Amino acid sequence: MRGRTPAQRTEALGHALTWLCGGALALNLLLVVFLLGLLAWHGLGYFWQRPLVAVELADGARLLGEVHHREAGRPADDDGGQPVPDRIQLKVGNRDVTGADFVWLEEPGIAARSRPAEAVLLERLEWGHFYGFLRELRDGDRLLAAGDEAVWRELPVLHRDKLALRERIHELESGPIGRINYRLEQLRLATRRVELEAPPPAERERRLAEIAADAAAAEADYAALAEELFALRDELMREVVVAETAAGRSQQIAVGSIVRALRPNAMGAGDKLGLYLSRVWEFVSEDPRESNTEGGIFPAIFGTVLMVFLMSLAVVPLGVLAALYLREYARQGALVRAVRIAVNNLAGVPSIVFGVFGLGFFVYLVGGTIDRLFYPEALPTPTYGTGGILWAALTLALLTVPVVIVATEEGLAAVPRVVREGSLALGATKLETVWRVVLPAAAPGILTGMILAMARAAGEVAPLMIVGMVKLAPSLPIDALPPFLHLERKFMHLGFHIYDVGFQSPNVEATKPLVFATALLLIAIVTVMNLVAIALRNHLRRKYAGSAV
């Protein structure tokens, strides 16, 4: 800095500080990119099949599994700190045998490792993955195949049959048996209703007898179906694979309980890619298994979409009407200013407060009243007086209404004055002008608001924890039983799924990849929606640039 004038020195200082500001901005960008990259890396990696590694330890123990994680150790230091060796985390599965999915191995303790081509991975309906070697295929005492290759040849044929059988069982359970359960529940409620109404004894007897006859018929149907179901289940579980773990323990696994049988080390890149896609599809289309730690997340996706859809039905009319009034009809004065401040305030209120409001107002007040008036026979079990998808949607509608108002107002403000004046000059009334001319022109603005509101609702979790989400919903809010759309039902939600599986699960380590995949899906949905909304808004701004009022 020697030999510079004070002006030059201030300029140099200015440059330095400017760079620091630029650095602040750059750090923001870096954080976003890093976060998205991290999620993509972990989330997409979840579906990729890694090779199976057979490990022999120095003490002679044998293990088979996938290397999940490597951790660098630390050399000994001068102050007498113990050296920490490098470690690998091996997913060894076989939860039913070993009790834990993962083991940490210290590198120096590993004597040998190999990738045996005949090692199999059996994805099971229960107890997670099985890693080991095929030995026999049995039907009770009858040996169907023996030896590694023979079993591997026979297994796919048998497995295909079992998959078809499982499909049939599922249809039976969700179809006829579900309908009978629904009928029995209706009959129980009908009995309650008769008791509540307390008709004259003769009529009461007659009605109760009718109900009892119906119930008996339903029970008989149920018994027949149950018998069929049990027979099918026995059939499903008849053949077993006898497999051996790396440690040499023999294990019997019913063919019907296998989801996939793989030999990862013998797979080519094309096979692996096919497996990858099939796993992605399973993830988005299947129900969760093993208390949400495996399988898919279809109910969570479905619940999120339906809830967001219901919410937009409520929020769009409300928000658009409010914006229309504020922009087109209201006189700009103290009142409108107060309303604007209130709207902005609404946007700043913590979401948990909306949840508490929804619980107190929608669930207990409105829902409780509906229950007393329309569903007295079901009490004390609440119908609407408990969290459900309708209350969740309405709560989120309140939360997102400012978003719609602000975006719609911007859309309305962008409609040029000449368009309005032209319409009025041609003899249209104010209502006609607003309805036929201004609103269509502001449609992109409204759409922007709607998409932003939906994106916000899709990612919001805190209020929903209070007003209607559950970790595992037994049935979807839409099904084949009347009235088809069950607004009172609890539902699953992607965001809550992340919280629940990530933090409330018994086996956090094993489920972390699944949570990453779920988070990635949620982020992808939200980000795409936002980018679409931003693109729409920019399009709108360009279209009316310079011609605004």
Add this chain to the structure above:
Amino acid sequence: MLSADQRDRYGGTGGGELLWGQLAGGRPHDLEVTSAGSSGVTALTLLLGHRALVVGQADGALGVWVRVREGEEGERFRLTRVRDFAPRRAAVHLLEPSQRNRGFLAHDLDGGLGLYYNTSHRVLWSGTSPLPAASAMAFAPKGDGAVLAGGGRLATVAIHNPHPEISWRALFGRVWYEGARQPEHVWQSTGATDEFESKLSLTPLVVGTLKGTLYSLLLAVPLGVFGAMYASQFMHPRLLGTVKPVVEVMAALPSVVLGFLAGLWLAPRLERLFPALLLMLVVLPASVLLAGWLWRKLPQRLRGRFVTGFEALVFVVVLAAAAGLCLRLSAPFEAWAFGSDFQAWLLAATGLPYDQRNAVVIGLAMGFAVIPIIFAIAEDAFSNVPRNLVAGSLALGANRWQTVTRVVLPSASPGIFSAVMIGFGRAVGETMIVLMATGNTPIMDWNPFNGFRTLSANIAVEIPEAPVFSTLYRVLFLAALLLFALTFVINTVAELVRQRLRRRYAEL
């Protein structure tokens, strides 16, 4: 008298002395004698939980005594007067504890009757007895009434007090709870047994909320405001057009995802690599300065090909490299500066333990959530500064930086103020991140290395289990109201400031 769990015995004398002894081990220990003043002890009773002894005296004095741990290890107990109620007009001769909560009835010889509550230190009701000559008294099991008897007559009193355990002091002040060494702020709403004394102080939660907010604003304010300043003042509009959507996407990231990453990904890594974070505080700015200096050294011809503000994109790469370097250097730096283990050093040097899920993790995660909000509003304020002000300043010979700091910054400062306020409001109410990335322990201190519990997370944790319309349920609603009021005031102020600013700009 004997406590119901048969572990203590108590007694009082006409000379105003209290006697107390333990019965542990099946053998009576020696009695300890404590003076309760000169007036004789006329009535004694133990409240629910067998810990708090209510003492009525001949002069009408009414006090609560609890055995309090003493000594280094808390090995000794001493009977201590923790609370005094306003004295009654005459000697208290009947005391009756509630079987449901820490309430009790006191009857005096003057025919007065009072209903008291210990924890909240409240006189719930005081008046004349329906049976002035009562010689016996009993609480109804549900606590909704009492029966008095005396002189061959019976009288009943109906009691309706749904939430006796709440008072301003119980919610916000220090309370001397049973078993505590001194009065303190505690939130512990439910316990293992029905005899549990609920501790419903909101103060630790408010402190936790402010703590989380403070640490996140420490990150978010500089990054948000300076980033916005750079973006609006030093960047080519075309570049700004691509940067802004990125920040908007940042704003849209669901907080549950941030919380998940903070709790399960960041927290365990930070525990191992905390020295790297300290390194970054120095290395990152230094690397930016170095990169900026090198950028200026590039020939003008080459630099001219890029739009202004392009160097920020270069900084992204530089920062990534520098951060990677810090992570690599973490272990050597730790060994050099903290003697091999940061956590051990921290405990030895400052006495602070290191929790895995702590305020620093929250500061980073919630800061990340707040940055885009501050950025968006500050950017708005900066770019709406009338162009003629900037042009005038530049025309008078000020350089770019002088113009920004002396002209743009002062005129945009109300907007920046409101940006910070709105960021504050967002951080105060944020739920999922704190729920997932703190231990949710309602501790009250400002140590950055331990967890805390915020009002919002507390609501999310406890309201699903709170019985409808119970005291806890209502206290949680009160917490929500508190949050609402806080953000309402902040947002209104911020919005008014912004509106004034907009009008001022319109006039210019």
